Amino acid sequence: MASQGSGRLAGRRIVITGAARGMGLATAEIFAAEGASLALCDRDEQAVRANAERLGQFGGGCDVSDESDVQRFCNEAESALGGVDGLINAAGILIMKPLMETSLAEWQRVLDVNLTGTMLMCQKLAPAMRRAGGGTMVNISSIGGLRPAPTTTAYAVSKAGVIMLSNSLAAELGPDIRVNTVCPGTIPTDMVTDLLATSRDRLTETPALKRLGKAEDVVKAMLFLTSDESSYITGDTLTVDGGWAYR
Template sequence: MTGGSRGIGRSISLALASRGIKVAVNFVSDQSAAEEVVSEIRSKGGDGGIFRADVADESDVTEMVSRIESELGPIDLLITNAGIGAPTTHDDFDMPTFRKIMRVNVEGTIIPVMAVKDGMLSRGRGSIVCISSIAGLRSRPRMIAYSTSKAAVIGFVRNMAGALGPAVRVNGIAPGLIKTDMTESMDPKVLADMEEEAFVKRLGVPEDISGAALFLLSDDAGFISGQTFVVDGGRVTLP
């Protein structure tokens, strides 16, 4: 579980553990948050561990995968969630910011998938879920770099599903705005407007995403691959 210590990642980590799955919680900087997640997992009878790695660094990820498989066993499920964002318009667009966002959001998705795929293929089973965003499905002129990175993740999901099937299924989730510590600083009026735009008249919570992730990883979704599920309360409707 990359980016597994906070927000959506934390919720998915706990949900996986509740199903008896050993959870490898990846983090890059906030070790205490990762430790808290694993402590909660273990307090509820689950099993897991924390694993530091920069998911956009191939050697870091290779070493992390080796450690996970040594400590917890083969990796049959992967969720990529690590990501960053920053406002970028055409007026203030700069390549260093663009490269930083693409490195974490795109390379940080691709590298973990490439690191586990061969093991999954050799065992004849595996399921991968890549978290993107509805920003990858719509025009976001104030978040050009972030939106572009998430569109790339959605395209990667489609391509890898075709490449790794039938043994390995690859799907994605495009969340709308989800209530986390990152939304606490947002303008209350903006949040209220977003609630009103949603068909369900509320913002999302991390559990909305973890529920979708559990489904896509499970055998109940055995006939689903190459798809990105939009989980946004109806703010984005696609043909």
């Protein structure tokens, strides 16, 4: 895999989920430029393979909610990279519905992808990280996991679960493996196209910094939490929302 000799992630071997587009793809681009070797996965196999090829990295299809698929991809990633010492869990889905209009199948799908998918990736990669002598995991939650909102209950519950999953794993997997969470505010990606179509002004104007976030704002936080610059930080939640959560 392509690995540049310098950069804040030089020599690191990192798995990124949800890397077909959005924040997962932005992470892949910036981490590759910082010298990491990457294994990219997504349920959109064609897109993630194209991204991996463009960046000179390993890539493949994987549904993070499917245990056997996750195990297969983690095995492939470890062998393609010669070991794994980093994980970014960016795969996720959003269903914008009040709970009273949410079917059981929708509830389960959101929890399966956002919470169980994150858990499976951490569970299946922790042994590889131990074999590599340690590592870092960064899981993407959301400000939706910090504050209740009337139209995203299933999503909010899944993302609150990601925070506790990360904090529990930080305690369980230390001292070899650090586990942290980022909580982005609204970042213009395909996931929030519909939300921005109706609420762009409200979402842009309220935060202290008075602008929407960019994917790279979140990636910079994950870069810090993945690099040795954060070597004494684990079980922490970093909010990257321009001040939205505390407005």
